[in-house]
Amino acid sequence: MSTDWTRKTAAELADALAAGETTSVEVTQAHLDRIAAVDAPADRRGVHAFLHVDAEGALAQARASDERRAAGTLLSPLDGVPIAVKDVLTTEGLPTTCGSKILEGWIPPYDATVVRKLREAGLPILGKTNMDEFAMGSSTEHSAYGPTHNPWDLDRIPGGSGGGSAAAVAAFEAPLAIGTDTGGSIRQPGAVTGTVGVKPTYGGVSRYGLVALANSLDQAGPVTRTVLDSALLHEVIGGHDPLDSTSIDQPLPALVEAARLGATGDLSGLRVGVIQEMSGEGWQPGVLTRFQESVDLLVKAGAEVVEVSCPSFVHALAAYYLILPAEASSNLAKFDAMRYGLRVWPYEGASAEEVMRATRDAGFGDEVKRRIILGTYALSSGYYDAYYGQAQKVRTLIARDFDAAFEKADVLVSPTAPTTAFKLGEKLDDPIAMYLNDLATIPANLAGVPGISVPGGLADEDGLPTGVQILAPALADDRLYRVGAALESALLAQWGGPLVPPEENLR
Amino acid sequence: MPEISRDEVAHLANLARIDLSDEELDHLAPQLSVILESVASISGVAGDDIPPTSHALPLTNVFREDVVTPGLTPEQALSGAPEVEDQRFSVPRILGEEQ
Numbered sequence: 001m002s003t004d005w006t007r008k009t010a011a012e013l014a015d016a017l018a019a020g021e022t023t024s025v026e027v028t029q030a031h032l033d034r035i036a037a038v039d040a041p042a043d044r045r046g047v048h049a050f051l052h053v054d055a056e057g058a059l060a061q062a063r064a065s066d067e068r069r070a071a072g073t074l075l076s077p078l079d080g081v082p083i084a085v086k087d088v089l090t091t092e093g094l095p096t097t098c099g100s101k102i103l104e105g106w107i108p109p110y111d112a113t114v115v116r117k118l119r120e121a122g123l124p125i126l127g128k129t130n131m132d133e134f135a136m137g138s139s140t141e142h143s144a145y146g147p148t149h150n151p152w153d154l155d156r157i158p159g160g161s162g163g164g165s166a167a168a169v170a171a172f173e174a175p176l177a178i179g180t181d182t183g184g185s186i187r188q189p190g191a192v193t194g195t196v197g198v199k200p201t202y203g204g205v206s207r208y209g210l211v212a213l214a215n216s217l218d219q220a221g222p223v224t225r226t227v228l229d230s231a232l233l234h235e236v237i238g239g240h241d242p243l244d245s246t247s248i249d250q251p252l253p254a255l256v257e258a259a260r261l262g263a264t265g266d267l268s269g270l271r272v273g274v275i276q277e278m279s280g281e282g283w284q285p286g287v288l289t290r291f292q293e294s295v296d297l298l299v300k301a302g303a304e305v306v307e308v309s310c311p312s313f314v315h316a317l318a319a320y321y322l323i324l325p326a327e328a329s330s331n332l333a334k335f336d337a338m339r340y341g342l343r344v345w346p347y348e349g350a351s352a353e354e355v356m357r358a359t360r361d362a363g364f365g366d367e368v369k370r371r372i373i374l375g376t377y378a379l380s381s382g383y384y385d386a387y388y389g390q391a392q393k394v395r396t397l398i399a400r401d402f403d404a405a406f407e408k409a410d411v412l413v414s415p416t417a418p419t420t421a422f423k424l425g426e427k428l429d430d431p432i433a434m435y436l437n438d439l440a441t442i443p444a445n446l447a448g449v450p451g452i453s454v455p456g457g458l459a460d461e462d463g464l465p466t467g468v469q470i471l472a473p474a475l476a477d478d479r480l481y482r483v484g485a486a487l488e489s490a491l492l493a494q495w496g497g498p499l500v501p502p503e504e505n506l507r
Numbered sequence: 508m509p510e511i512s513r514d515e516v517a518h519l520a521n522l523a524r525i526d527l528s529d530e531e532l533d534h535l536a537p538q539l540s541v542i543l544e545s546v547a548s549i550s551g552v553a554g555d556d557i558p559p560t561s562h563a564l565p566l567t568n569v570f571r572e573d574v575v576t577p578g579l580t581p582e583q584a585l586s587g588a589p590e591v592e593d594q595r596f597s598v599p600r601i602l603g604e605e606q
Contacts, residue, residue, distance in 0.1 A: 109583035202563045216562050245569040246562070318546040329523060336524070338598050340587030345599075346526075352599040353524065361526040369527070370535060373519045374542060377511065380519075390549045392559030397552070399560060431538055432545050448563020474564060 005030040006172040010229040013081045013175055017069065024062035024069075024080030028124050031082050032058065035126065035173045038151075038506045047506065048148050049158075049168035051087050052095050053127035058082060061124035068122065078232055079122030084174040086165050087128040088135055089220065090209040091115050094125070098211050099133040099143040099161075102335050102342045102363030112209020113241045114178060114220050121236045126174055129164030133365045134332065135185055135213045137161050138437035141428050142367040149424070150193060151501040152464055156421040159189030159437075165223040166193040170501060176233050177223040182213045183320055184417075184441025186221050190453035191416035191467020194499055196484070198222045198230045199441075201474045202448030203248040205234075206241030214327035215246070217320075217445040225498065227454060227484040231259035234477070253478035262485030268302035270483065273409025277313045278440050284419040286459025290466040291415040294456050297490040298413070298483070306408050310401035315394045316443045321435060322378045322391035323446070329375030332368065335360065370431060399447040406473045411483050414440050416453040416467030444471050452480040454487055458499060465499070511540045 005013065005027045016022050032055050039053075040046040065080035085091060088098050090108035092115075097103045111119065118125060132142035140148040140163030148163040150156040151171035158167040165177035166189030179186035181199035190197030198221045205220045212218060222233035234255050241247045274295060279288055299305055337343040337359035338352070346358040364372070378387040405412055418439055427433040444451040453467040468487060472479040492498060516536040520527045527535065581594050590597035 106587050109579055109586050203566075242571050246564070246566060248564070312552075315549055315552050318549040321542065321546050322549065333524075337589065339596050341589075343589035350599060351603065352601045355599045356524045357526040360524055361528075361531075364525065366535065369520075369525060369531070370538060370542070372523045372525065373516060373535070373539060376519045376523045377515075377539075377543070380522075386550050387546070389559060390551075390553060392561060393553030393557040394549055395560040396557050399563070429538075431542055435542075446563070 006034045008175065009226045010078060010081050010175040010224065010232060011226070014077055017080050024065040024124060025059060027080065028058050028062035028082045028126070031126055031174055038171055039173060045154060046149070047151055047154070047167050047171045047173065048146060049129055049164045049171065049173055050084070050127045051097060051099070051130050051145055051164070054094055054125060057094070058124040058126050065122050065124065074122065076121035076236060078236060080124070081175060082124040082126050083118060084126045084129050084165060084168045084177040085115060085118070086131055086162050086177070086179050088131060088180055088211050089115055089178060090211070091125065091128065094128060096128065096211070097145070098135070099131040099145060100363065100365070100368070101144045102359070104342065106341055110209065113206035113243055114237045115209065117237050123176070123236070129162070129168055129177060131164055132161035133368050134211070134328070135161040135180060135182055136328070136367045136371055138184070138188055138434055139427065140164060141424060142365055144365055147424055150421045151506055152194065152421065153505060155423055156464070157192065157424055159192040159417070159421065161185040162189050162223065166190055166195050166197065169195050169223055169225055171506060175225070176229060178220060178237070179223040180210060180218060180220045181445065182217045183324065183445050184438040186223060187441045187451055187453035187467065187469060188417045188437055190223065192421040192465060194455045194465030194501070196224050196227055196230050196452065196454055198234060198452045198480060199444060199450060200234060200238060200477055201248065201450040203246050204252065204450070204477060205238050206244040206247050208241055208243035212331045214324045215331065216327060217324065219445070227452070227481060227488045228256070228259045228263065230452070231255040231481045248475070253476065255478055255481050258478035259481040259485045262482035263489050265301050265486050265489050267298060267483065267486050270303045270411070271409045272298050272303045272305050272483070273308035273405050273412045274305060275313070275405070275412055275414045276307055276309045277311070278414035282418055282436065283415065284459060284461070286461045287415045287417070287419060287466045290456040290459060291468060294468045294487055294491070295413065297494070298487060301486050301490060308405040308408055308412060310405055310443070312394060312397035312401045313443050316398055316446055317435060317439060319391040319394040319398070320442045320446060321374070322387050323395065325371040325375030326378045326388050327375070329372045329379065332372055335363065367431070395446050398443050402443070402447045402449055402473070411479050412471040414469050415456070416440060416469040420459050420462055420464035420466060440469060449474050450477045450480055452484045454484045455491070455499060457491060457495070511536065511543050
């Protein structure tokens, strides 16, 4: 029987390619076949993780990788390992819609820096993954092209906004994916699909070519099935970029080394802070049980657990839902029907302004409209100080809470999301209920600190994945990998192997 | 308690250059009121002594060397335009019909 290459981790694929056991073309084809089988089968019931699959391009890149390998001119350790990219990053020659009708059919003339780095490292790009429109959402249901389905249960949400990337990885359609995280859009989908997702330190990965939702919060990062794979990918995409003025101008910490060190399982001397504010009412019991189990495993690995209090975190959600819409309302002003994207004529001979209004009404979905209007409100004179100004001050308080907590602990931990995956449609028309999914992930974006979500096991009540979030101080992304890998190896030993979605659920 | 009226939503949508139909206004206005109510808790949380944070990691004056680097060709820049004329973006009229 031949090997199923889709079941391998990126690190295993890299090893198999190096050992000559397979080729990039074979591995890439295996993933394309898998996509064809589970993403959108004939009866339309599928994962729908992809908005666009570039089979031809991916295979051409795979062939080039195999030729490099034969010639001994490899570009990186992941050369030849295929990847999926969230549709919010520009890809030269490939559609980039951001999950919106306003960008339907748009083919960017340039690559995002992250995408350029993937190409320069030799990773074939399988396609673009589904997302909530302009990354606004926690369920992928706000995609204008229909939701992505959770591979654990196709009737449930895969999280959002990067549900496509997380589901692609969870369903073995790609070994690696790129996500973006503005308030939890990498970590929360990771939690509810049982995968790993990393939001690097703000500025750690270039935002050039990342279609901005909220500039001061957006951060691209790895979406994978293992902690080591995230570290390998993070080292490919991270680092200073002169094209992004908010990019950190210093070298990345040694992330792969930290992941390998962590996997040995020794956390002696490490102080782990449990955030007191992230439990209690609104938190699903099964999520909290799995989380406590993980904390106990960290203690077993030699870590010292301390309780930390972050009193201002209770205001994080409110601050976020003022800062984000304010920035988004300004960022999305560029979709004006003049230079690219959709143009709708309300009647022949209409003025530019009338065309703009009609286009933005037709091209934007409800959630985008809600946030643009809310942001416009928060920035209007008379309300600015009470809302936007206050939110910015609360941001200071949250950063101070982190500073104080990191005096007492090297990393902080919490459940990644308050619940497991809910049913599609359940919260679609209740924005507040939807926003609460990001309760635990938002503070890190406001303060710019890095975070990882690691699979924490299945909740007892519904058998669905939960996530454990680990947060580290800014620039200390290596700690995420050390602690994440230690937790992962302890949990894998307990489970006897990775927990994966039952194959029969995908059909 | 902040309340955002249907008229205010219509006004804001106008400022944001989005045509909203009556049905959309009926649908969105109450939702926006609920959202606003839930974020209003923020007023008064931080006192005057707390400085605002606009960016997580403060950076100032990020410059690059003033050298010419390759950019998009006119064809590339215009490749996504809804309409092109004489190597320029062609846009609807910007003045009223009477002007």
